[in-house]
Amino acid sequence: MSGNPESLRDPSRLLLLVIALGTIPLFVVWMHVQAGRGKPALIPNSLWKNATFSAICMMVLLSWATLQSLEWFISLLSVFFPTPSSNPKVLTRS
Amino acid sequence: MSPPSILTTLPHLHDHRLTQGIAILPSGAAADILGNRTINLTGTAFLGLAILAAGLARSGAALIAFRAAQGVAVAMCFPTAVGILSSAFPSGKVRNIAFGCLGLGTPLGFAAGILVGGGFETGGVGWRAGFYVVAGVTMGLFGVNCWALPREEREGKGMWKRLRAEVDWMGVCLSSFSMALLSYSLA
Numbered sequence: 128m129s130g131n132p133e134s135l136r137d138p139s140r141l142l143l144l145v146i147a148l149g150t151i152p153l154f155v156v157w158m159h160v161q162a163g164r165g166k167p168a169l170i171p172n173s174l175w176k177n178a179t180f181s182a183i184c185m186m187v188l189l190s191w192a193t194l195q196s197l198e199w200f201i202s203l204l205s206v207f208f209p210t211p212s213s214n215p216k217v218l219t220r221s
Numbered sequence: 222m223s224p225p226s227i228l229t230t231l232p233h234l235h236d237h238r239l240t241q242g243i244a245i246l247p248s249g250a251a252a253d254i255l256g257n258r259t260i261n262l263t264g265t266a267f268l269g270l271a272i273l274a275a276g277l278a279r280s281g282a283a284l285i286a287f288r289a290a291q292g293v294a295v296a297m298c299f300p301t302a303v304g305i306l307s308s309a310f311p312s313g314k315v316r317n318i319a320f321g322c323l324g325l326g327t328p329l330g331f332a333a334g335i336l337v338g339g340g341f342e343t344g345g346v347g348w349r350a351g352f353y354v355v356a357g358v359t360m361g362l363f364g365v366n367c368w369a370l371p372r373e374e375r376e377g378k379g380m381w382k383r384l385r386a387e388v389d390w391m392g393v394c395l396s397s398f399s400m401a402l403l404s405y406s407l408a
Contacts, residue, residue, distance in 0.1 A: 140406065143402060143405070143406040144403075144406040144407070146402060147399055147402035147403040147405075147406050148403070150395055150398055150399035150402070151399050151403075153395060153399075154392065154395045154396055154399060157391060157392055157395055158392065161389055161391075161392065166389070167250075167386075167387050167388060167389045168389050168392060169246055169250065169389040169392030169393060169396065170246070170392070170396075195235065195238070199234075199235075
């Protein structure tokens with residue numbers, strides 16, 4: 128979808144996205160169910176009440192998100208702003 | 222099958238991150254049961270074999286698949302390394318230095334890999350040499366791990382039963398399904 132946002136109007140792609148987003152609350156509910164039954168839970172919901180843990184998780188998430196996306200974007204800058212020296216003739220070598 | 226080319230493999234550059242994120246939760250749960258040393262050795266051996274296989278890949282799809290397998294192997298190595306370090310050092314300055322060294326590995330390897338990989342490419346050796354060199358280093362480090370990692374006592378019987386009962390497999394399935402589907406539908 129990130130290459131072509133209008134492709135989201137296609138019902139099969141939209142359904143896939145909806146199912147993907149729907150399994151996230153399902154996961155939270157399952158952790159609640161497992162903790163209630165006393166069975167092992169992968170990420171128990173009580174863990175998020177620890178403020179230190181939640182803060183560090185959020186920091187790691189945001190920092191890695193910016194790092195990875197910027198790395199990708201910067202490596203493609205020579206495609207967005209081509210100059211004679213950045214001519215991508217190297218892309219055609221296999 | 223077509224040989225690996227940059228145009229076919231470029232969209233799948235970060236597949237190993239996805240598989241690493243998916244595999245990290247069950248491998249951590251398994252390491253609680255089977256022991257940190259076991260899972261770390263398994264992960265290191267698997268990593269060496271996956272890198273070697275990626276170097277030998279004859280098609281773009283095989284290269285992507287073995288890169289994804291590397292992600293699973295790294296997910297087995299990294300949390301167990303953190304666990305082994307925290308049990309080997311008491312809380313304090315030395316442990317902080319040890320964790321710092323652990324975190325040093327990723328960017329140092331990334332920078333060294335870019336430099337040496339570029340050297341291989343312009344020197345005419347080709348990209349496969351980079352994979353072979355790293356596979357050799359990884360298998361050497363696997364030997365070092367076998368020797369250096371401390372053994373831990375654990376009861377040997379009933380491991381498969383405990384693995385089946387004490388790991389939340391439905392949670393593993395739900396989380397991996399949602400992560401994979403989300404990254405597939407958004408990309």
